[in-house]
Amino acid sequence: xxxxxxxxxxxxxxxxxxxxxxxxxxxxxxxxxxxxxxxxxxxxxxxxxxxxxxxxxxxxxxxxxxxxxxxxxxxxxxxxxxxxxxxxxxxxxxxxxxxxxxxxxxxxxxxxxxxxxxxxxxxxxxxxxxxxxxxxxxxxxxxxxxxxxxxxxxxxxxxxxxxxxxxxxxxxxxxxxxxxxxxxxxxxxxxxxxxxxxxxxxxxxxxxxxxxxxxxxxxxxxxxxxxxxxxxxxxxxxxxxxxxxxxxxxxxxxxxxxxxxxxxxxxxxxxxxxxxxxxxxxxxxxxxxxxxxxxxxxxxxxxxxxxxxxxxxxxxxxxxxxxxxxxxxxxxxxxxxxxxxxxxxxxxxxxxxxxxxxxxxxxxxxxxxxxxxxxxxxxxxxxxxxxxxxxxxxxxxxxxxxxxxxxxxxxxxxxxxxxxxxxxxxxxxxxxxxxxxxxxxxxxxxxxxxxxxxxxxxxxxxxxxxxxxxxxxxx
Numbered sequence: 008x009x010x011x012x013x014x015x016x017x018x019x020x021x022x023x024x025x026x027x028x029x030x031x032x033x034x035x036x037x038x039x040x041x042x043x044x045x046x047x048x049x050x051x052x053x054x055x056x057x058x059x060x061x062x063x064x065x066x067x068x069x070x071x072x073x074x075x076x077x078x079x080x081x082x083x084x085x086x087x088x089x090x091x092x093x094x095x096x097x098x099x100x101x102x103x104x105x106x107x108x109x110x111x112x113x114x115x116x117x118x119x120x121x122x123x124x125x126x127x128x129x130x131x132x133x134x135x136x137x138x139x140x141x142x143x144x145x146x147x148x149x150x151x152x153x154x155x156x157x158x159x160x161x162x163x164x165x166x167x168x169x170x171x172x173x174x175x176x177x178x179x180x181x182x183x184x185x186x187x188x189x190x191x192x193x194x195x196x197x198x199x200x201x202x203x204x205x206x207x208x209x210x211x212x213x214x215x216x217x218x219x220x221x222x223x224x225x226x227x228x229x230x231x232x233x234x235x236x237x238x239x240x241x242x243x244x245x246x247x248x249x250x251x252x253x254x255x256x257x258x259x260x261x262x263x264x265x266x267x268x269x270x271x272x273x274x275x276x277x278x279x280x281x282x283x284x285x286x287x288x289x290x291x292x293x294x295x296x297x298x299x300x301x302x303x304x305x306x307x308x309x310x311x312x313x314x315x316x317x318x319x320x321x322x323x324x325x326x327x328x329x330x331x332x333x334x335x336x337x338x339x340x341x342x343x344x345x346x347x348x349x350x351x352x353x354x355x356x357x358x359x360x361x362x363x364x365x366x367x368x369x370x371x372x373x374x375x376x377x378x379x380x381x382x383x384x385x386x387x388x389x390x391x392x393x394x395x396x397x398x399x400x401x402x403x404x405x406x407x408x409x410x411x412x413x414x415x416x417x418x419x420x421x422x423x424x425x426x427x428x429x430x431x432x433x434x435x436x437x438x439x440x441x442x443x444x445x446x447x448x449x450x451x452x453x454x455x456x457x458x459x460x461x462x463x464x465x466x467x468x469x470x471x472x473x474x475x476x477x478x479x480x481x482x
Contacts, residue, residue, distance in 0.1 A: 036085035043234035056256035080187040083160030095242040102165030108331040113324035118240035120333035126296035134166040134225030135210030153201035156186035254340040261298035284401035293362040362410035372398035382428040404430035
């Protein structure tokens with residue numbers, strides 16, 4: 008009798024005891040060495056924005072989430088891990104995104120969806136080719152027969168094909184070597200390679216540090232530069248509410264960056280080891296990157312073009328872009344956030360040429376970035392700061408041809424009739440515009456001591472670390 012009562016009590020206890028909480032793993036591959044991924048990567052991770060929007064009602068009541076972030080040096084290994092079912096989401100650039108979609112569609116059953124874009128540059132700025140600072144190479148034509156390193160499978164790798172196609176230079180004229188960003192940075196600094204092609208912000212990082220000189224910008228291709236988020240179809244079909252939550256987190260991160268880009272640059276610098284001055288070049292008003300998660304028709308057309316380039320040169324599998332690009336999760340996110348997706352979709356992309364009218368900027372240590380009335384006024388501010396022994400973090404100007412934001416110490420300056428002093432990205436551009444007028448570097452324009460104060464900013468803390476080629480963090 009006592010035994011029967013004990014069994015009955017045990018059964019009742021089992022029936023009324025709460026079940027163990029279900030755990031859902033969310034595995035995300037991102038890149039701390041690629042600024043364009045930050046709104047969906049480091050910003051979401053460190054601000055814990057995904058946790059803010061994850062569902063906790065209905066079938067998700069009582070669920071525990073284990074969010075695992077894995078850091079990679081480029082997009083290609085993220086796709087490999089997604090195909091191996093070890094990652095659910097991946098954040099990467101345009102060409103890696105296209106490869107991701109194509110490789111998934113080449114399988115019998117596996118598929119991925121492109122669910123949102125992180126940032127874009129309408130003309131293609133962000134990728135670049137850099138040579139050692141003291142190199143005699145001035146153009147891509149000078150690279151014929153020489154070694155160019157690049158992270159194979161990256162957005163910059165795709166840019167090389169675009170560059171060759173646009174310039175009608177056969178790719179076999181170049182000796183392409185596979186090097187990750189950190190290796191490429193070291194190779195340029197030590198002069199061990201003729202040139203390194205990479206995605207944002209590696210070219211600008213090397214210029215800021217004074218070790219490299221950009222000879223080719225992705226803007227020369229005039230093909231939009233895009234980054235975005237992909238998810239495996241298996242995960243999206245099983246947990247659509249979590250995919251929507253990720254898109255909401257992305258939108259929140261984009262707003263956070265835009266609200267105060269100087270503060271955001273400083274914080275993201277601590278998370279990534281990319282100098283805040285370089286990040287500001289990308290995320291500030293008039294910077295390289297513009298936030299918009301929507302799938303504008305031009306972006307879809309661009310991705311189809313990117314695929315055609317890779318099919319021609321790299322023989323990647325076919326890609327049905329229409330079934331791959333999936334705006335449904337974003338549309339739901341916009342609706343639940345009370346935002347108008349149709350209006351956002353219809354907004355025209357930002358054209359960098361609008362930057363030509365923007366004011367140059369000076370960043371003095373410990374202060375807010377301040378605009379200058381003109382390039383000549385910026386020169387005067389730099390001289391005054393130097394005389395007062397104020398530390399200069401960075402000075403920014405805009406390329407008079409493209410509107411691209413530049414570090415003043417890397418620009419070439421010309422005084423044009425009726426326009427005063429204007430800046431250019433390359434010496435060739437400046438010379439063509441000058442029409443016989445004097446072309447000057449920053450040092451020549453404002454004097455060696457003042458220019459040195461600007462250039463020295465990039466020389467501080469030359470060492471750089473990364474969280475790891477496959478470092479993982481849970482939050």
